[in-house]
Amino acid sequence: MSKTWVVVAESSRAKIYEVEKIETSESLIELNGFTHSVSRSHKQQLSGSRQKESRHSQLTTQLDSHKTHERIEFARSLGEHLNCARNKGQFNKLIIMSPPKFLGDLRKNLGHETNKYVVLEVDKNLVRHNVRDIQAHMSTGY
Numbered sequence: 001m002s003k004t005w006v007v008v009a010e011s012s013r014a015k016i017y018e019v020e021k022i023e024t025s026e027s028l029i030e031l032n033g034f035t036h037s038v039s040r041s042h043k044q045q046l047s048g049s050r051q052k053e054s055r056h057s058q059l060t061t062q063l064d065s066h067k068t069h070e071r072i073e074f075a076r077s078l079g080e081h082l083n084c085a086r087n088k089g090q091f092n093k094l095i096i097m098s099p100p101k102f103l104g105d106l107r108k109n110l111g112h113e114t115n116k117y118v119v120l121e122v123d124k125n126l127v128r129h130n131v132r133d134i135q136a137h138m139s140t141g142y
Contacts, residue, residue: 004092004095005017005018005031006018006097011102012070012074017031026138034077083114086113096121096122098125100123120138124137
């Protein structure tokens with residue numbers, strides 16, 4: 001029996017669904033939800049205190065660098081989870097829905113074998129959307 005997982009992710013959170021086929025229709029069952037709280041930290045939390053306006057540019061650069069690092073770290077962690085699940089035979093097909101930057105980061109962190117299981121990529125941020133919206137973005141030909 002074919003098991004399809006749908007990964008809906010962004011830089012700080014992800015949800016994994018399994019496609020359940022009932023007769024001629026499909027539904028999505030949420031299996032896991034992940035949150036990378038460090039990626040969601042606010043400017044003041046990251047800097048430790050308020051910065052003067054003259055240091056705004058430096059702070060912005062540091063924050064951008066921090067966000068990039070944390071986005072890549074979350075992609076690595078999610079990629080490890082998916083590689084492990086593939087090794088255990090938990091899915092036969094993988095659909096990934098994610099904004100372009102995170103999609104690229106995640107793709108780099110999926111093993112060569114796991115990448116072979118990817119049947120569809122949707123470069124949109126749907127992590128806050130409901131199941132009906134997510135299903136609407138799934139093509140019928142996967």
